[in-house]
Each structure stands twice: as C-alpha cells, then as structure tokens.
Amino acid sequence: MAGNGMLRILRITPHFYRPGNWPIAFDPVGGLQNQTWTIAQAMDKAGATQTVLTSYIPGSPRHVRISATMRVTCTGFRLPEFLAGPMLCFSWFLGAIPELLRARHRYDLVHIHFNHSVWCRIIAVIVGRLKIPLVVSMNTPLWSGLQSALGLKGKSYDVTRWLEGLALRSADRVVVLTDTYGRSAASELGLDASRIEVIPDAVDVEAFRRPIAAGLLRAFRREHGIPDDRTIVSFIGRISGEKGWQDLPVLVERLSGENVFLLICGDGPDRHKLEAALAAVSRPGWWAITGFVSPAEVKKALKISEVMILPSRREVFGSVLLEAMAAEVPVVAYAVGGVSDVAGRPEALALVPERRREALADRTLQLLADSEERNTLIARGRRRVRDFSLDSAVALNLALYASVLAGSVNGSRQPAGVLTLQEDGSSPDGA
Known part of the structure; x- marks a missing residue:
C-alpha cells in the first residue's frame, strides 16, 4: 500500500x-x-x-x-x-x-x-x-x-x-x-x-437514462442521413465476423419493406465488406454506417432506436446489452455464449437461435409491431440492469x-x- x-x-x-x-x-x-x-x-x-x-x-x-x-x-x-x-x-x-x-x-x-x-x-x-x-x-x-x-x-x-x-x-x-x-x-x-x-x-445506468435535447437528436439523424419518418433499429458494435455483420443485409431487406431504417454504429476490419453487401441488396436511404462514435454518440443512437439487435456468433458477455437495457431499448439477440446469462429470468432480452437470420428478422419485426411486448421487455430490462x-x-x-x-x-x-x-x-x- x-x-x-x-x-x-x-x-x-x-x-x-x-x-x-x-x-x-x-x-x-x-x-x-x-x-x-x-x-x-x-x-x-x-x-x-x-x-x-x-x-x-x-x-x-x-x-x-x-x-x-x-x-x-x-x-x-x-x-x-x-x-x-x-x-x-x-x-x-x-x-x-x-x-x-x-x-x-x-x-x-x-x-x-x-x-x-x-x-x-x-x-x-x-x-x-x-x-x-x-x-x-x-x-x-x-x-x-x-x-x-x-x-x-x-x-x-x-x-x-x-x-x-x-x-x-x-x-x-x-x-x-x-x-x-x-x-x-x-x-x-x-x-x-x-x-x-x-x-x-x-454500466452507469443513470448516464444512459439522462434526457438528451431534441435538437441534438435531430442533428444526429441528419448527420447520418436518417429520414425523419423512419423507425430505427440499431446495431452497435465492432464490424467483424464474430459480431455477425453477415446477417445485417438480410435484415435490411426485411426492414426496408416496413419503413424501418437500420443504423449501424461502429467500425472494424469488415466494414467495406458490409458496405458492399448492403449496397447489393438495398437502395440508399435505408441504412447507415456511422463509423466510430464516442460513448456520448452511442447514447444518442440508443435514444432514437425502437429496437437494438445483437447477431453475434460468439459473445462472452455483450456489454452493449447493459447499455440498451439502461437506455430502455428492447433487444433481439442470438442466444450465444453469455447472452443468455445477461438476459436473466424472466428473460429481459428477446432471444432467437444462433445464426437463424430469418428468425432474427421475424422477431425484430414482431417486436416493432407489438408495443405491449416492447414495454414488457423494457420493464424487465430496467429491473435486470440493476444487477450490473x-x-x-x-x-x-x-x-x-x-x-x-x-x-x-x-x-x-x-x-x-x-x-x-x-x-x-x-x-x-x-x-
């Protein structure tokens, strides 16, 4: 000492x-x-x-x-x-x-x-x-x-x-x-x-629950080309193979048909591959990749999101899950690694079998359409995140x-x- x-x-x-x-x-x-x-x-x-x-x-x-x-x-x-x-x-x-x-x-x-x-x-x-x-x-x-x-x-x-x-x-x-x-x-x-x-x-729960000025959120949307009338689903994480970016193009195809925008917050070694795959299946205006954003910008992304997804192939824990729960954003995730441990009982996350990309898209759209279920997951997440x-x-x-x-x-x-x-x-x- x-x-x-x-x-x-x-x-x-x-x-x-x-x-x-x-x-x-x-x-x-x-x-x-x-x-x-x-x-x-x-x-x-x-x-x-x-x-x-x-x-x-x-x-x-x-x-x-x-x-x-x-x-x-x-x-x-x-x-x-x-x-x-x-x-x-x-x-x-x-x-x-x-x-x-x-x-x-x-x-x-x-x-x-x-x-x-x-x-x-x-x-x-x-x-x-x-x-x-x-x-x-x-x-x-x-x-x-x-x-x-x-x-x-x-x-x-x-x-x-x-x-x-x-x-x-x-x-x-x-x-x-x-x-x-x-x-x-x-x-x-x-x-x-x-x-x-x-x-x-x-996670610092209060930091993710603090209100953010509407003007700052509008500026964030404009910066990343998100139309005002679009519902937003977000992916927040490193763009690399183990984080499951390979499933995002299928998701964009499904979401765009329902007037839903996919916001991808992050960067990584496979960014160019993801951009090419997204461009091949979707016209501009339905997705954006922000590149690296600071923790303050992540909070803005969560504030404007209706649902967050985590399609990881491997995940020891998934700390972004805590951030989403703290921000009161429901999550759809593959049930891999430690994700099920984080979800708790009753599950505070909407879990689907790993690598089932169509099931991931189905569950995301189902959650967007069902405000009662979203509120249930938000309430469970609010309780669950206190443990962290x-x-x-x-x-x-x-x-x-x-x-x-x-x-x-x-x-x-x-x-x-x-x-x-x-x-x-x-x-x-x-x-």
Missing part, C-alpha cells in the same frame, strides 16, 4: 478507451476498451491509485493523466497502419516488459484484462514468476475463440489450451463475466473452481483485491481490511 493508505493497481490491457480523437484504423473500440475504461473510472472514484499499461497508437501521447490518481502509460513501437492489426499487441507486449520488471516495488497488485492475444497470457506468466499478486479477467477466452475462428484441432488446439491454462494458473484469482464461462474454464482447463470469481461487466451497477462492480473488485492480498500465492501478504477505502481514498484506520 502507498504511504497514504491508497491501493496501488497496475491495470494491464492492450485495449483501453480514453476520451479524445480515437484512431479507429489502429484500434476499433469494442466492449473490452469500454469496460476497462468504465471500471477504471469507478475504481478511481473509490480511491484506488491506478496505472493503466496499454498499447501505443501512433499519433496519441505516450502518457495520459486522467486524474490525480489515474494515469495511462502507452507502450510499443510506431507502427504503420497496415501492421496495426497483426502487430499492435506484440509491440505493446515488448514495450511493457520494463514496466513489469519494476512492478513489484511500485504496485500492490496487478490486474490483467485478457483480450484474444497470446501476449496477455505471456504477461500473466511473467507476473506470476515475479511473485506479484495477480488478478486476471478473462474477457475473451483464448482457447475457445481461436478454436472457433481458426478451426483448431489436435496439437494446435492443445497448445492453445495449454498456454491459456498456464496463464490462468499463474494468477491468484481468475475473473469471469458469467457463470457459463466460469464453468467452461474450470472444465476445459482444469482450474480450481475456488479461484474463479464471477464479476460481470457494469458500477457500485456493485467496485464492491466486488475491492473485496476480491482484499482476498488476494490477504492470501496471495504470489508471495505478498496484506491484511484484508486495508482495502475498505474511505471516500477520500484513505484506509479506515488512517494508515
């Missing part, structure tokens, strides 16, 4: 959103960026001192001071745009090594947020070998993601699974987003279930850190009580 009693966290993630002019060509924003930003902000308000170690993106500063107690350090090389995809995480990994070697003397605990890359896993192994208290959040499972994307079988899959298991066993605790993925990790990788903690993504509050996420993280520091297998020992922080960031005993 620091001399003022504040918990010192090194938060490691290759993707971390921060306000400003985001260089989308290098790092399209997705759930991991937004969630690490959201929880880091909430922990900052709770009194933790944090350094976020993330990827350097050409044109952005190497160091960003977010607050008096939170700073962002960006590591890696100045890459040309065409190398950003395959090399960004490797560049970040190499640049991060010096900070890792100094971490034991600077921080009380390291928290790594896994993306799809192997480099996060290697960092976890290094931190474990350095005997630094370690928490790993498995935002994206390496073994199942690569197995599905690349069709891994035999030795390739075994090596992938071995590396994932080695990295997770290096941690004092493994955080998963849903019970489904917790059980999967325990069974697939042979992890001790007692070291797995379920801490779901969180920022206050709850902060409390769960602080309790987890206390447990880790009280009995870390990586060598550090601290009394659990020191992590119950006061509003001013000091410890309860004034240490």
